[in-house]
Amino acid sequence: MRLGVLCSGGDAPGMNACLRSVVRAAASDGHDVIGIRRGYEGLMNADFFDSELGVGKMSPRSVSHILERGGTILNSSRCPAFATPEGLKVAADALDRAGVDALIPIGGDGTFRGAVALAEHWKGQIIGCPGTIDNDLLGTDATIGFSTAVATAVDCIDKLRDTAESHERLFLVEVMGRHSGHLALATALAASAEIACVPEEIVDAVAIAARVQELRSLGKQSIIIVVAEGDEQGGAVALNEKLSLADCPYATRTVILGHIQRGGSPTAEDRVLATRLGDFAVRSIVDGATGMMAGETCGHCCLVPLEDTFSTHRPLPEHQIELLDRMSC
Amino acid sequence: MRLGVLCSGGDAPGMNACLRSVVRAAASDGHDVIGIRRGYEGLMNADFFDSELGVGKMSPRSVSHILERGGTILNSSRCPAFATPEGLKVAADALDRAGVDALIPIGGDGTFRGAVALAEHWKGQIIGCPGTIDNDLLGTDATIGFSTAVATAVDCIDKLRDTAESHERLFLVEVMGRHSGHLALATALAASAEIACVPEEIVDAVAIAARVQELRSLGKQSIIIVVAEGDEQGGAVALNEKLSLADCPYATRTVILGHIQRGGSPTAEDRVLATRLGDFAVRSIVDGATGMMAGETCGHCCLVPLEDTFSTHRPLPEHQIELLDRMSC
Amino acid sequence: MRLGVLCSGGDAPGMNACLRSVVRAAASDGHDVIGIRRGYEGLMNADFFDSELGVGKMSPRSVSHILERGGTILNSSRCPAFATPEGLKVAADALDRAGVDALIPIGGDGTFRGAVALAEHWKGQIIGCPGTIDNDLLGTDATIGFSTAVATAVDCIDKLRDTAESHERLFLVEVMGRHSGHLALATALAASAEIACVPEEIVDAVAIAARVQELRSLGKQSIIIVVAEGDEQGGAVALNEKLSLADCPYATRTVILGHIQRGGSPTAEDRVLATRLGDFAVRSIVDGATGMMAGETCGHCCLVPLEDTFSTHRPLPEHQIELLDRMSC
Amino acid sequence: MRLGVLCSGGDAPGMNACLRSVVRAAASDGHDVIGIRRGYEGLMNADFFDSELGVGKMSPRSVSHILERGGTILNSSRCPAFATPEGLKVAADALDRAGVDALIPIGGDGTFRGAVALAEHWKGQIIGCPGTIDNDLLGTDATIGFSTAVATAVDCIDKLRDTAESHERLFLVEVMGRHSGHLALATALAASAEIACVPEEIVDAVAIAARVQELRSLGKQSIIIVVAEGDEQGGAVALNEKLSLADCPYATRTVILGHIQRGGSPTAEDRVLATRLGDFAVRSIVDGATGMMAGETCGHCCLVPLEDTFSTHRPLPEHQIELLDRMSC
Incomplete structure (x- = not known):
């Protein structure tokens, strides 16, 4: 043949x-x-x-x-x-x-x-x-x-955690995923991010801001929020603007990982x-x-x-959003 | 509680x-x-x-x-x-x-x-x-x-391939696994090794030497053999001695990865x-x-x-030894 | 004491x-x-x-x-x-x-x-x-x-090169450096970027576009331009807009490495x-x-x-901008 | 031309x-x-x-x-x-x-x-x-x-430190260098090894054992000794045998990094x-x-x-053996 x-x-x-x-x-x-x-x-x-x-x-x-x-x-x-x-x-x-x-x-x-x-x-x-x-x-x-893209994003967030801790900041990190939060959720779990924003779940910025306040009160020096580019919040930059209107207890920074996630061994x-x-x-x-x-x-x-x-989008793994939440305490 | x-x-x-x-x-x-x-x-x-x-x-x-x-x-x-x-x-x-x-x-x-x-x-x-x-x-x-140990071994073999190619050598790389070839087999597949020696499969040194001859005739500049420490050949050093008695068409080197595989993020x-x-x-x-x-x-x-x-050792994934063989052509 | x-x-x-x-x-x-x-x-x-x-x-x-x-x-x-x-x-x-x-x-x-x-x-x-x-x-x-920040940027660009080659694109990669092009220049040399834009050298977008045309004619499948954030072009996004006005022979993408460069072992x-x-x-x-x-x-x-x-900014290493140019042929 | x-x-x-x-x-x-x-x-x-x-x-x-x-x-x-x-x-x-x-x-x-x-x-x-x-x-x-070989050795020792700490062990890590301790010394400093054995300096196993005892009394959970293959002690395996004859307060393990140091990006x-x-x-x-x-x-x-x-071997950088000693306290 x-x-x-x-x-x-x-x-x-x-x-x-x-x-x-x-x-x-x-x-x-x-x-x-x-x-x-x-x-x-x-x-x-x-x-x-x-x-x-x-x-x-x-x-x-x-x-x-x-x-x-x-x-x-x-x-x-x-x-x-x-x-x-x-x-x-x-x-x-x-x-x-x-x-x-x-x-x-x-x-x-x-x-x-x-x-x-x-x-x-x-x-x-x-x-x-x-x-x-x-x-x-x-x-x-x-x-x-997928495994490599998660690994790359996690490696980047491990680095960002260093500087986030040093300056006691909140970082919003945008990962790829226009319709799907798989990459964002796996990255968040593996990178010990506190919050993940995915297209599959609707959460408003006020609720996120309240959660950030709560995490602050638990003594968290730094916060990482992983945002899928297709999240309904409009990505990391848009969410950052919304958080800044709420009373965010951390200085914030935004990073868009972009095409780095597509490359690498x-x-x-x-x-x-x-x-x-x-x-x-x-x-x-x-x-x-x-x-x-x-x-x-x-x-x-x-x-x-x-x-x-491609008949429907593959659903997120069960219970993992709740798992992320339990880990952020 | x-x-x-x-x-x-x-x-x-x-x-x-x-x-x-x-x-x-x-x-x-x-x-x-x-x-x-x-x-x-x-x-x-x-x-x-x-x-x-x-x-x-x-x-x-x-x-x-x-x-x-x-x-x-x-x-x-x-x-x-x-x-x-x-x-x-x-x-x-x-x-x-x-x-x-x-x-x-x-x-x-x-x-x-x-x-x-x-x-x-x-x-x-x-x-x-x-x-x-x-x-x-x-x-x-x-x-x-397991995933990390494989990743570490693969990363090491990627490096060894560089020098194996430069000098047109055969490397025997010993990975951990006293009773089990899971680490050796996954590493071999992921690192594009030509041959894996695992405790679960009995292969004699003469057959390995014949396979190496065959790979040489296919034009392979270098060969990587991954050996589980518990393989019946007795590990990488012992297998190297046996290969040297056969007519091995490559200069050989041995590397024992050892405890490196236990560490790392x-x-x-x-x-x-x-x-x-x-x-x-x-x-x-x-x-x-x-x-x-x-x-x-x-x-x-x-x-x-x-x-x-722990009632029995978990069997190797089906068909993957044959898969490794098909990939080495 | x-x-x-x-x-x-x-x-x-x-x-x-x-x-x-x-x-x-x-x-x-x-x-x-x-x-x-x-x-x-x-x-x-x-x-x-x-x-x-x-x-x-x-x-x-x-x-x-x-x-x-x-x-x-x-x-x-x-x-x-x-x-x-x-x-x-x-x-x-x-x-x-x-x-x-x-x-x-x-x-x-x-x-x-x-x-x-x-x-x-x-x-x-x-x-x-x-x-x-x-x-x-x-x-x-x-x-x-400095060494680590360069290493991180180079690692990212090695990844970007993979996807740039696959899609035959031009990437503009912005690295840190408000007043200084040291990071941009070392990164560009080490990552085999074709062009570096640094605050210490004034080059207009038209000249860059012409250089890109020339590189295209040499058969380059992909182009990486490293841009210091403090370059007079206004960073990677601004330069991308200027290039798009000129007749750029590649599809372009922009990546801002950001705080990733501050972290890591x-x-x-x-x-x-x-x-x-x-x-x-x-x-x-x-x-x-x-x-x-x-x-x-x-x-x-x-x-x-x-x-x-801090009396003056440390000058860029001699001859390295010319060296980058000679390497891009 | x-x-x-x-x-x-x-x-x-x-x-x-x-x-x-x-x-x-x-x-x-x-x-x-x-x-x-x-x-x-x-x-x-x-x-x-x-x-x-x-x-x-x-x-x-x-x-x-x-x-x-x-x-x-x-x-x-x-x-x-x-x-x-x-x-x-x-x-x-x-x-x-x-x-x-x-x-x-x-x-x-x-x-x-x-x-x-x-x-x-x-x-x-x-x-x-x-x-x-x-x-x-x-x-x-x-x-x-040289830089890459040091980086590879340091990366390996960072991994070994994880397992050395977990089990409170002493690791002897052999790096390349038949006549020269440059690689061993730079690796030791960068990997926070406690001791380096290089061909340029004669130290007997008894003195090393005494130093290990001293480090134990300072509360060190684990010890890393970097040994150049050309050290007069005869490499990591030979030194390990000598240490075991002295009264070493740690369980020991030996790793020979070997050709991994020659490869890699x-x-x-x-x-x-x-x-x-x-x-x-x-x-x-x-x-x-x-x-x-x-x-x-x-x-x-x-x-x-x-x-x-090649008229003489390049001498080790001044004072760095003493520096390593000061850092191990």
Whole structure:
């Protein structure tokens, strides 16, 4: 068989590890892999990766020493033109001309929406791998990149805690997550933040200010509030303004972590997850599956229909907001 | 209620995070916590932690800023004298005199064996928390400290790969694990090692040498072999000697990672796990449970009888040795 | 003798290492150390650190395991009220009442201005230690905290490079430095940034845009521009707006690193520097010196009058802007 | 001009950064660079690096994104055959046939001895760059790789301190350094080790044991002794045996850091130093210099005759052994 692989949407640490796994799993089973550069945009342009095996082919050697590197050697893109009937047809033709039997798109919900649309114009098999720092897909306990993004945010907040303590300040730290508070909540728990603001829970600024007063009375020298960018408070800067109108007992500072969370060498968890899922995607294709995402639940690899992965946002882990609250005493 | 907490056996990153969680979960529910220093040995000596709340009491403030620190502020020990009828009676008396209603020992299989023995001499409740880098306990998907130990080993091997590549060498890297290959296997997968030697699988040195020859012919500039200290080959140094007798096509070097794997700031995964399990242990005690370990399976907190956790060694994750093999091509 | 020590102004990694060194150098020579909390504000309020040696005393044990921690266990502050004749008199009286013979303030130019003013109202000896991430003081090759702040910024940009490459973008990264480009320039060189914008050099946005065009034509997939917050362009956000008016051949993103740069465990360089200077400050006091800063030049500890340290901004290292330019080809 | 560049001897973090600097400094000045693989051995075999510019040529793009990577993309080797009259002649011929006008060897004392010998058989210019983790060369305040090796060792000891404290143990940690204690001493100071054993100072095991007793009486929970592999005590394992014969008041453990110290992404200090020296080596060649090492002293680039760099071992920094002693109280 000839497999195509691409990365699409916001890049996530571990995409390279997943690529490597796809290439090596295929090679060890005797299949070819065509690397498609720059996501769906590159697919439309037949923009292929070259290696010593020849035009478009990814050899096992061409993915040496990428497991530990952030980003993606195939590059990624967001491509609105792809999601049109014309775009999809162009892409399907490109796949056919390259002799691709099956496609493995690595990305998040936008990538999988694109894959579902492509399936209506292309007869090959499609198995997606969940590569996104948001951890908002149903059908997998974790997405590739989430562990690393949490680790990066926690590392930053560990540093901020030092200066927050020194100056007895309150820091509002904005992490990524437009629709989902997974990253914010896990970061808050792991970084011993006192408060997390997530899109899934509505809390007004007055209640937050009251909680901060309470924490002050408990003797807290410093406070960290983790704010998901998509929180209804409007992000860290907006929340800071609201807090300043209330009677906040700490001097405050705001930090927006931004794209730092997308980079960096993946954690061991992301490396293992990416390796397992890339391999499982290849084996699923060989087994004839299509229209599915390769995920991991309860330690086992599993397939779930692509449509289901983005049908609703994955709910936050139960009880963890209450847990954060109990820990802030 | 009055809860006692102690750390016992080999220390693991995240023990402090677990301690903090126990203390704060108890405090937020109105219970006292007595910190017992130096594990079971300290228990026999009534060696208690002091805080501003008074002798023996751990206040929420006394566990500030320990979540991110390796080791344990309560200290740990191994104590053969405890596991005698006399020792257990001394310990039970010490708990009674201190007015302790329930005990939370944090540790591994040896710690839980001790807890089971203690339960025959003491009427209070006992809920254990799994703190060990070995990840060899049944009843929990991961133990506190495993994620960090893997991360540390992977970080070391990433560095070794640099010099292995520069000099085109083979490195044998020994990681901890006397009876269990969990740490070795996860490390090997995450560090893109070519080969893992674990106690659970018997492979002879000749087969390893043949595999190394094969990898050389694939064009590998360098090779990393991760060896669990308890592997039947006898560890990295012994395996190196055997390889040198075979016709190894690489110059070799040996590194024993040793106690480095026990230290360091815990990963986000270990911090969250430790926080969840410490909290769950306290709530389980309040609910009347005893003789159980607080574990996490499939994302949910759960209780499992202490005896079951060490009844057999937890098996290696299915298919991952084959996965490592497929990735080394 | 009885020495007082305090941290003032923006905190810097390594302040704790310097504190530890002051306390232990004094103890090993038989002198007492009074820890003054919250900088000059705490001095005015006679806000002293307690240890097991008694009120206000810092024992060698009280500084155990702080060398590796960011921030300062004495806390820091900025205190305009100190810099008034009344404030200085209050502070001088507090020092006299506490029996302090000599003061070691750890901080930057503002701290040393305060120390010079205090010297007019207080007869004790004063030796400053340079603790600031800005590296803008004359009389020392490096300030305590600079190495760590550069390391943190470089680590962040290494991560940003991953995502910049994946999406073929230009990132503008703002680092601290209101009046000084030391941090920006060292970060840019170490992080292989293509361009650095520093307060010491005037470059207009049109020239930067032209340079970016040129780099594009050389085949650069991504561009990193490091911008000192005090650059005349107005920081990263303002420069981004100007670039967007020119014809920038890359999609751009902006990241403001902010207070992350102030925290974190100090680098080995900062730990050694802080240890040397704290020790040297104590020995200089014993030798009778006053009104000086303890610095390090060409590997040797030296004293320089406090006034001289902030008389002009320390110039950027020669030729390094040209070096950055040569490296971006 | 046509410049040749190679890495030789034990690899050091920052060699890649130095390579990049040589290539880009040359390119920005219009010169060609030939990359010679595998050090002097590769030179004898005319084993050249290829890039898109053609056989043997290193283009500015071929050194993209290597500044931050440990090891060396040119590989390194130790080659006794080179240091023979025949070997030197073969190498000189290879350089002439490749049209190389000047050679930049990156390495340590062995590399520079080779360069001096080569100069007797080859008429081209030679400027060395100091790439070694040992920091034992005269003529430069620091060698490329030293800062990173110290950082790695300190990071490991920070982890070991966690477990040493938990179990109240003494750890003997062996670092590299056959003839030189620079790495051991800087590591000890930065990692707050209590004792350092270096080849430059003779201390017997009895005196060390007595010092350990004294430290115990001061209340130290744990002890770290950093041992240079070349210390006259025979390394960490041998010293441990001697201590166990004396009456050591702590349980002891031994860790040999080994090759981990050679790898890893270089620190900012090593990246800047390597960048400066690679550039300076190129400019020195253009200016006509030969037979010299490019070093940095007191912040300025400088040239020193190659013979002088290894004439004696660079002495340890003054007073730092006493400083370590004062800090351990």
